[in-house]
Amino acid sequence: MVTRDALASTLVTLVQMAAVVALTPLLIGMMRATRARLEGRAGGRLTQPSRDLLKLLRREPLQADGTSLVSRAGPVALMATSLMLAALLPLVATRTSARVPDDLFVVVSVLLLGSVSLALVGLDSGSAFGGMGSSRHMTIAALLEPTVLLAVYALSIPAGSSVLSDIVATRAESPGTVISPVSLLALAALVMVILAETGRLPVDNPSTHLELTMVHEAMVLESSGRDLGWLELGSWMRLTVLLGLLGNVTTPWGIAGSAAPLTVALGLIALVAKVLGLGVAIAAVEVFLAKVRLFRVPELLAASFVLAFLAVSASYLVTGVAT
Amino acid sequence: MSPLVWAAVTAAAGGSVVSWLAPAPRRSLAAGIVAVLQATAGVALGVAVLGGARVDMALAPRGTALAALGRLTVQPTALGALFLVVMSAVALVAAVFAIGYVRGPSDSRTAWTSWFVFVAGLQLVAVAGDAVSFLLGWELMALGSTALVFTEHAARTAVRSAGLWYAAMTHLSFLLVLSGMAVLAGHAGSVDLDAIAAARPGGHTATLAWLLLATGFLTKAGAVPLHVWLPRAHPEAPSHVSAVMSGAMVKAGVYGLLLVSLRLLPAGPRWWAVALLVVGLVSAAYGILQASVTSDLKRLLAYSTTENVGLMITTIGLADLYRAADRDDLAQVALVATGLLVVSHAAFKTLLFLVAGSVLHATGERDLDRLGGLGPRMPVTSVTFAVGALAAAALPVTSGFVAEWVLLQALVRGGAPSDPVLAALLPAAMGVVALTAGLALLTFAKAFGIGCLARPRSDGATAAHEGSRWMGGALVAAAAVVVGLGIAPGPLSRSLASALAPGAASASPLGGVSLPGLGIGLDPLGLTLLALGCAAPVLGAAAWWARRAPRRRVELGWGCGGARVSPRMQYTATSYAEPLVRVFGQALDPRRELEVEHYDESRHLIHGIRYRHEVGDPVESGLYARGLRGVAALGERARSLQNGSIQRYLGYSFGALLVVLLVVSAW
């Protein structure tokens, strides 16, 4: 029986990974299309990002003298961590039976491993811009970490577990926790975290051409061909999985609780709907935003930290009294 | 097991003799091998005790001069044995490294003798069964390490001031511990640690003893604000010595704190625990913040030691707090976290200091701003550096990740505590620990990325080369321990649980840590397999496309079409940390100087620009500088007492005599 359960959970994991890989270019296409429509443009087709990716992956990478193995290994490492996130997080189904539970701290460390790979690729290019992007990226990541942990921790208190699947399952069972003040505070912090972590406005402008304002783009200026393809796909996949997680935390319905084919299919449909919905919403809001000055970003992050901190303290003090 | 004790003692004595007799060209090998034996004896003894062997013996033979000090009992507990293994293992790896590394003053007779004294002191502290042998070990450790810090005093003047700071602070620590032990021994009427523990002092005696001991141990551990010796002594000592100082010696302070909180004064008031927790958190945050903005590799590692020690102290305070709140299960988890942090930090910090030694040996530079491009030039050093940096940044799959994971579990598993103090402290602690982890990530991405990647920034770095095989072997061994503990922490966490938290039945499998009573486990082996499983398809696809479009080497990186692409245009460690200096400006006290020189002809033409950027240590410049100024002012005023007149001096003597006589007669 163990083998059968293991097989089922492996299959669900593979479905999740495949779903994220397939969904990612579509998500980016939808976000670009949304933005284009609001700006009065026609915009590219929805399949354009996947065309771009396939072309990049087929193209030759260049390697300049003075760059090291990290320039080659970093993109693969980023891509591998993004796949790990897709495998670990509760996206299509909540699974706690797997050998590696989707513990919050494990997930965050995998996320950070990807961030570090990207930062090292930026440093390895040996150009001023690569280092600059890397430095900014790591500063933001460092200041984000307290918010990430506290925000998700605040959500985890009702579940009494730091395993994300348990959190989502608990929220699905008791909808009252979803709209509690603690939960809303934590979600607001989480949204800030996701925007900053994936380099969206107002922290970073994904479509900038001006090197001095870049964060993410500056790190990949030196990468080309296949390397760039992995970097782009890996970074976009982070957006997909984080939006998927956000979707399942805010609206924990539809996600499969077992490995039965029908529920998994339903979970898949729900995931696609949630991710695309959130993506379109973010793209629409981005039209109204300008990038904030880089040195104002820490203030933004501090504000989101305060929200997360309030959420945890409130839930400690308030539920402590109530129960 | 007493033969192992005598083996360690003999090795220490014999090693000192060997280092005096062996001729210079052979000295490092001869003395180094004895040092390896000394450390091995310590590891073996510790493992035997952890395996259940009992040792109870006196070091001082009856009728000898040593016996005047007391019996000098060697009676290691499981806790002491754990630290004995950690300290000896660190010394073992560092000794192997030293064989290939030492030269000049660090290969002198004095240096080697000091080494043996130092390591013997460390081992004695861990196994001591009474206060006298504990203090003897403490002082041997202090003396040996002070001599070693002074090793290169002739070559660099910075060494002298660092050595003075270190000597002052380490003896402050000794005096505090001595006084604390004296208070306890006076109350118990015995110097035996068991007797002291059984006496259970209370009230003001306990508070006084706790304050003295805790301050003494915190000084040795390098906690803020008593850390000032650490960022001076670690960088200036030879690197293999820095490795032992950071990997093993500061652990003596942690061992002392554990000794106090678990054995000597276990049932203290809650403010002790809160004080430890706060000191720990402040040390962690301050240490890593300083580490993140410094560009001196060894200074960076030293500040990171303050950070890690801070985390250990946090877990000790947390365990005490949980115990006071009747949550023994959580207290045990916190103690297991302490143990994992100790072992993990010993492993990776030793590795990183040895890496710094290897870099220094090869390039003559320890300033990250002048390094770079070491990857292809020093492959072994660079790869082991990467492993150590991953562990220091607490990323999988290294020992650092496992330790951090258990620490965070200990913090979040408190649930919603009904106790308001815990409810207020835990979220704050979690925020600080998470910020610490984030900054550690930046710090070590910077250290590794600037040090090893891209192009060399100085001639020294351009000419870098790998050192001897002894050095490479030591690096690889230390890296293997870091990764091994990261992939299979099961046996370690089991023995930690039995040594630190007896009664906690932990059934951790080989590949993972499972926390007793919490129903959660970490399986790094599974995580590793998952990572390999995820990397495999990516690598496969990359290999498939690589056949159609192979990688092409080009001469120049993209520098926006610029014709002058010099390595000096790369980001440096200083520039990397610049955003952080802005964000944390108030806590870092950065100083910037900008001088613009103009041509005589016109103020509009610039001849040259000089820019200086320095980040100080506000604790040092605020607290210590003010204190030292006060002492100096006092001394200045005391000079008026000395005016050279014989009559006045005779008067002083007479007065002093009178006072003594009065006191004696009144007694």
Add this chain to the structure above:
Amino acid sequence: MTWAAIAGLVRRTGRVAEPVPEAPERSELAAPFAGSVQVRHVDAGSCNGCEIEVAAAFGPVHDAERYGARLVASPRHADGVLVTGVVTHNMAEPLRRTVEATPRPRVVVALGDCAVDCGLFRGAQGVVGSAEDVVPVDLKVPGCPPRPEQIVAALREVTGR
């Protein structure tokens, strides 16, 4: 600008993109790129007339992005280099380096009379020559400046869409 003002602007503007003109003939230039072409633009010494037209070509009305073309920040990301203006002494080496920094296969498009044959500035001081004198050119778009429609047509020839 308030959010309400932006929302009003979005509503009033609607869609301004012009209808898609007829697709160009298939060109062998498009073969390696499968309908996705990233372009790095180099101003080698232009009067900025062509730049305005390039901006218009990628703007809302002509919207070259819908045919799979996109401007990028680094030649490492690019499939093609768009050269405008006569090549001046100071820009000859950077232009050469930019083309060299682009992965192969790549296309170089000379845009505007100046880039094609030096136009007005032929023989002027500080001018090295046309783009073709410095780097191999695959496609020429004459005009002073070329109209956005022409630029879009040239880009569509490369994207094949």
